[in-house]
Each structure stands twice: as structure tokens, then as C-alpha cells.
Amino acid sequence: MIPLLDLRAQYQGVSHEIEAAALRVLSSGQYVMGPEVEAFEQAFAGYCNVRHAIAVNSGTSALHLALLAAGVGQGHEVITTPFTFVATTAAICLAGARPVFVDIDPVSLNLDPTHIAAAITPRTRAILPVHLHGMTADMDPILSIARQAGIHVIEDACQAHGALYHGRRAGSMGISGCFSFYPGKNLGAAGEGGMVVTDDDDQAAHIRCLRDWGQEGRYNHVMRGFNYRMDALQAAILGVKLRHLEAWTEARRAHARRYDSLLRGSAVETPHEISGCRHVYHVYAVRSAARGLLRAALASRGVDTGMHYPRPVHLQKAYADLGYREGDFPCAETAAEQVLSLPLYPELSERQIDIVAAAVRSDAYAA
Known part of the structure; x- marks a missing residue:
């Protein structure tokens, strides 16, 4: 049988590095967040050519927090594609907004920019294109439409680690970009993981606060947040894999x-x-x-x-x-x-x- 995906083959190629990283975490006693997560955040931000990378526990959490930090909430609408994994839509609903679908381009299978303007209403707060199968959506017209309408673009780059659009990394073009590190992704963890990347300082601070129970300092809860933190073990493993x-x-x-x-x-x-x-x-x-x-x-x-x-x-x-x-x-x-x-x-x-x-x-x- 020729499998669709063979994660064991990948592991065998980097097993010594992975095991050394895992043992380093286990012996450290620091299992949630901490220096391993910070190091991976810095490395991934550099890879994506952005100022900030905020590690979370899944791609869905990344999308959820990016939407919230962009001001998406109850009564709002977010334009996206119906041809994607359900998590894209679920994150919009988790933020309290309504998904508004537009059709895809029949060649790229990504969101068709020619349908977007007609779907914008006074309730629209964001466009959420998906870079499907590892191919970026046509971002220039999407960004132009968003600027004219005064709304945000949040990239679902969960399938597009390292993809380029006219020299720009997937995830770096909107106000934020979201990645999944589910094991089957091009950059996959030994479990779950996700990341939000952004050049916006305020977005980054907001997302960092939301992922850790809305805290600014220990036990100082300034907003209602979530337990969306990344495990140190996943960060260490992803840091190894990022080099490959x-x-x-x-x-x-x-x-x-x-x-x-x-x-x-x-x-x-x-x-x-x-x-x-x-x-x-x-x-x-x-x-x-x-x-x-x-x-x-x-x-x-x-x-x-x-x-x-x-x-x-x-x-x-x-x-x-x-x-x-x-x-x-x-x-x-x-x-x-x-x-x-x-x-x-x-x-x-x-x-x-x-x-x-x-x-x-x-x-x-x-x-």
C-alpha cells in the first residue's frame, strides 16, 4: 500500500533531533509556555518575515483569537469560502459572527475576489481567505477590496506554511495570519498546535493576553480569555522540524x-x-x-x-x-x-x- 501520508517516515529522518528536544523539555520541568515556546515563536516569526508570532494550542484557536483581536463579534459578518475544512467557519461562529460565503475560483479553488464586493454589507468586519491545499489565494485584489471597505483581512494559512504570493509569505499580508501544526500539516507537531502571525503590535498584545486567560501578569485578568497556550513539548518538536x-x-x-x-x-x-x-x-x-x-x-x-x-x-x-x-x-x-x-x-x-x-x-x- 502506498499511503496518502506517512508520518513515521518523516519521524525516522529526524528522530535523533526530536528525541533530544523532547528529553530537554521533560528534564526542564517547564511543560507549558516558557523558553521553548518563546524560541519557536521567534523562529517562526522570522520564517514568515513578520514582527510577531503568538503560539497557541491549535489552528482553530489561532483563527478564533485573530478574529476577536480584529474586533469581530456578535452581529458581525465575515466573508469566507465554503470549500475548506469546517474549522474556518467554526472559528467565525466561535467569535459570535456570521459566516458569509462566496464562491471559489474554479482554477485555484480559492476564494474568488470577483464575488467579494457584492457580499459586503454594513455588518462585514473581515474577509477570511483560505490558502487551500498549499496555494495562496489571490491576495492583492482581496486586500484592495478590504482597504476600500475599511475591513480587515485575516489569512487562514493553516495549509500553507512557506507558500509565497509574489514574494510575500502566506500569513504576512493581512492584519494577521493563522497556522495549524496538526500532525499532517507541512509543519506538523506530535499533537496539536497553532500560531498567529502579525506585524501589528496591538494585535499581538491582544492575542497574547487572550490565549492565557486574559492575563496581564499573574492573576491580573484584564479581559475574558481562554486557555489556548502551547505546550513546551510541541514547541520544541516544531522548532526542530522548522529547520527542515x-x-x-x-x-x-x-x-x-x-x-x-x-x-x-x-x-x-x-x-x-x-x-x-x-x-x-x-x-x-x-x-x-x-x-x-x-x-x-x-x-x-x-x-x-x-x-x-x-x-x-x-x-x-x-x-x-x-x-x-x-x-x-x-x-x-x-x-x-x-x-x-x-x-x-x-x-x-x-x-x-x-x-x-x-x-x-x-x-x-x-x-
């Missing part, structure tokens, strides 16, 4: 280029890297009108696949109260029916890629 992230990213990109070449002229549509941008291929998602047949054919040949995501958020039962219906966002709905993720991780071998591509090109299914 660029090499892993280039391996992902090389694998994607090989897939692109081998699948050229096949019945599937391969992912697009938008001109001037750097795709980091959190997943390598092809499109097929016969996805079910393709997935079954690949499984019969020992190839694992994934679906990111088979049902758009506006059609999820949990968000039926938002009032959206089938047909409201046709590009997102079509993508949800067609997208299939092929195995892709840095340790994947060329031979494995060749096997997967040959299975995709086989005549075992009808496109």
Missing part, C-alpha cells in the same frame, strides 16, 4: 512536478500553481468527473487517496441554519464532487510516484 521545512517543501514541489509530467494528457486535471506564487502542496489534489471510480481503481492497486473536501461547508448539516442551499456556490460544489488527493509527502519515492501515476492513467475507470 524548506527542504521538505522543495521535495514536495519536486514530487508535484513529477506528477504533473506523468499525468499530462491523462483524464485527470492536475493542480495549478498560479504565476508568481509558490505552491507548497499540502496535498496534491487532482480533479476527475469519475472520482468514485478512480478512487476505487487506485485502492485496488494499493494506492491510498483522500478527499479534501467532499462536501462544502454550506451544505453541512451543522451549518444548515445559515440558510444556504445546493446550487448557491456551483464552483465549490463541483470541486467537492471531483477533487481527489494523491499520495504526497517529502519521503515519497520516485518509484511510488510512478506507480500512482500509472494507476491513474490506467483504463480501469471511465472519466
